[in-house]
Amino acid sequence: MTQPLEQSGHAKPSRDEADAIDAANQTNSEDAVEPAISAPTTEAAKLSDAAESHDEPNPASAETVETSQPQESELKESESARRSRRLPLILAAVALVLVLVAGIYMLWTNRSGNNHVDRNPSVEATTSQASHGPSGDAQAYKALQEVAVKPSVANDQGGLTVSAKGVGSKKKIAGVPTLEIFMDPMCPWCGKVGRVIDPQLQRMISAGQINVTYNFLNFLDSASSDQYSSRVDNALAMVAQEDPERLPAFAAAVFATDFQPNESSYQAVSDARLADLAVGVGVPGSLADRFAQGAYKPWVDKVNAYAITRKDAKDAKGEFSTPTIMINGKVWDLTAAAKSQGGLEHLDRALLKALGLKSQDVGHQGKIPSIGARGQALKVE
Numbered sequence: 365m366t367q368p369l370e371q372s373g374h375a376k377p378s379r380d381e382a383d384a385i386d387a388a389n390q391t392n393s394e395d396a397v398e399p400a401i402s403a404p405t406t407e408a409a410k411l412s413d414a415a416e417s418h419d420e421p422n423p424a425s426a427e428t429v430e431t432s433q434p435q436e437s438e439l440k441e442s443e444s445a446r447r448s449r450r451l452p453l454i455l456a457a458v459a460l461v462l463v464l465v466a467g468i469y470m471l472w473t474n475r476s477g478n479n480h481v482d483r484n485p486s487v488e489a490t491t492s493q494a495s496h497g498p499s500g501d502a503q504a505y506k507a508l509q510e511v512a513v514k515p516s517v518a519n520d521q522g523g524l525t526v527s528a529k530g531v532g533s534k535k536k537i538a539g540v541p542t543l544e545i546f547m548d549p550m551c552p553w554c555g556k557v558g559r560v561i562d563p564q565l566q567r568m569i570s571a572g573q574i575n576v577t578y579n580f581l582n583f584l585d586s587a588s589s590d591q592y593s594s595r596v597d598n599a600l601a602m603v604a605q606e607d608p609e610r611l612p613a614f615a616a617a618v619f620a621t622d623f624q625p626n627e628s629s630y631q632a633v634s635d636a637r638l639a640d641l642a643v644g645v646g647v648p649g650s651l652a653d654r655f656a657q658g659a660y661k662p663w664v665d666k667v668n669a670y671a672i673t674r675k676d677a678k679d680a681k682g683e684f685s686t687p688t689i690m691i692n693g694k695v696w697d698l699t700a701a702a703k704s705q706g707g708l709e710h711l712d713r714a715l716l717k718a719l720g721l722k723s724q725d726v727g728h729q730g731k732i733p734s735i736g737a738r739g740q741a742l743k744v745e
Contacts, residue, residue, distance in 0.1 A: 500673035522667030528572035531608035549596035550584035562616035567727035
C-alpha cells in the first residue's frame with residue numbers, strides 16, 4: 365500500500381525486487397592466470413681454431429695452380445645454376461603462403477560479416493554502456509537492451525519521450541525543459557498527481573514548451589490478480605509506437621478516477637475495458653484490440669527491473685518510489701512543492717513556477733519556460 369503524499373508521496377518497489385536486482389549484480393571472481401614466461405636457454409659455443417699454413421708459391425706448381433683456375437670457375441657456375449633452380453621453388457613457396465593467408469582472411473571476413481548480420485544492431489550500439497549502465501544496475505540495463513520485441517521509439521533506458529513532434533528521443537524539442545515521469549498505473553498517488561498536472565502537461569507538450577519522458581512501471585502487479593500494471597504498460601507502449609499523438613491523452617486517461625482501480629481492494633479490469641478506454645481518446649479500434657496480445661510485456665518487465673535501480677531517479681534519502689518527476693535530469697521534490705502552494709491540488713501551480721512559465725503563457729507557442737533545456741527547477745515559494 366502506498367503512503368499519502370504528505371508522508372512519503374510515493375509507492376515503493378518491494379524489498380524482494382530490490383534484493384533480486386542486487387543478487388543479479390553479483391559476479392564471480394576469476395583467478396588471474398600469470399602468463400607463462402619461458403626463459404631463453406644459452407649454450408656454450410664450441411669454437412675450434414684451424415691453423416692454416418701460408419707457404420711460399422712454388423714455381424714447380426705454377427702449372428697446377430693455373431690448371432685449377434678453370435675448376436674454380438666451373439664451381440661458381442655450378443653454384444649459380446643451383447641458385448637459379450632454387451629461385452622458382454622459393455617464389456612458388458611464397459606464392460603458396462600468400463594464397464593461404466588470403467584464404468584465411470577471406471574466411472574470417474565472411475564469418476565476421478555473418479555474425480554481424482545475426483546480431484541485434486540496438487544491442488551492438490550499447491555494448492560499451494552495458495558494462496556499467498547509464499545510472500542503474502549494469503546487469504538489469506544489459507537485460508533491457510537484449511529484449512527482442514520492444515517499441516523502437518523507446519530510449520535505451522525504457523523511456524518514451526513525447527513532444528510536439530511525436531514520440532522518440534530524436535523528436536525532442538531543442539531548448540525547452542524535459543520532464544521525466546516514473547509511474548505505475550496502479551499507484552494511487554500517481555493518479556492523484558497526474559489528475560492535477562496532466563491537463564497542463566498536455567497543453568505544454570502540444571505547444572512545444574516541454575518534452576515529457578514517460579517511464580511506465582509494473583512493480584504493483586503484485587496488488588492485482590491479473591497483472592493489471594503490465595497490461596496497461598503494454599497498451600501504453602503500443603500506442604506510443606503506433607499512434608504517438610494519442611499517448612499523452614491515453615496516459616492521463618488510465619488515471620481517471622472512474623477508471624483507475626483501487627490498490628488495496630483491486631477489482632479486475634478486463635482487456636476489453638482497457639481497449640474501450642483507449643478508443644475513447646481516439647486510439648483506433650484495430651490497435652486497441654491487439655492490446656491483449658501483450659507483445660511488449662517482456663520489455664515492460666525489464667524496464668521496471670532497471671528503472672528501480674536508477675540512482676539518478678532516487679530521492680534525497682536514496683530511495684526510489686512512484687510518482688517521481690525529474691526536471692532536466694534532477695529529481696523534483698513533489699512533497700515540498702505541493703506544501704509550498706497549500707496542498708497537492710495546487711501542484712500544477714508549483715510546476716509552472718519550477719519551470720519558469722507564467723500560467724497565462726501555457727499552451728502558447730514561442731513562450732518558453734525560463735529554465736530552458738539545462739536549467740535547474742526554480743525554487744517554489
